[in-house]
Amino acid sequence: xxxxxxAAILTTxxxxxxxxxxxxxxxxxxxxxxxxxxFVGGVFLWVIHGINIKDYPLIFANIVTFCFAVIILSYKIxxx
Amino acid sequence: xxxxxxAAILTTxxxxxxxxxxxxxxxxxxxxxxxxxxFVGGVFLWVIHGINIKDYPLIFANIVTFCFAVIILSYKIxxx
Numbered sequence: 099x100x101x102x103x104x105a106a107i108l109t110t111x112x113x114x115x116x117x118x119x120x121x122x123x124x125x126x127x128x129x130x131x132x133x134x135x136x137f138v139g140g141v142f143l144w145v146i147h148g149i150n151i152k153d154y155p156l157i158f159a160n161i162v163t164f165c166f167a168v169i170i171l172s173y174k175i176x177x178x
Numbered sequence: 179x180x181x182x183x184x185a186a187i188l189t190t191x192x193x194x195x196x197x198x199x200x201x202x203x204x205x206x207x208x209x210x211x212x213x214x215x216x217f218v219g220g221v222f223l224w225v226i227h228g229i230n231i232k233d234y235p236l237i238f239a240n241i242v243t244f245c246f247a248v249i250i251l252s253y254k255i256x257x258x
Binding site: 101106111112123136137139140146151 | 181182184185186187188189190191192193194195196198199200203205206207208209210212213214216217219220221222223224226227230231
């Protein structure tokens, strides 16, 4: 069984319910601004790394994660 | 420059400030239970995958992330 693929799908898509929750509730008080600032930066660098090594699953998974993490970060900044 | 290593460090350590925040504030209302359930499962599978392919940085980074994600998940379950 390809645990790596399942792991990638789970960790990538896990940010969808969090993005949906902040959009619905605007409740971001418990969310760490520092976490999502670091995380968005890190995921962006994963995309760059993926491009450098031409690893398309890595690029695609991290672009998806990046989009949802940016949504969460922007709601955190807007709604503190 | 090794973007992959920096990306790994940022995305791994980004869960530290979130863990510290939930421990200090116990404010988990805005945090998605589904996100952390999926994420903890996914990170666990990354560790298994890392063991299978004998990728020690992958194993180590995901064990660290797993520990902090489990803290966040347990506080979410305890403090809803």
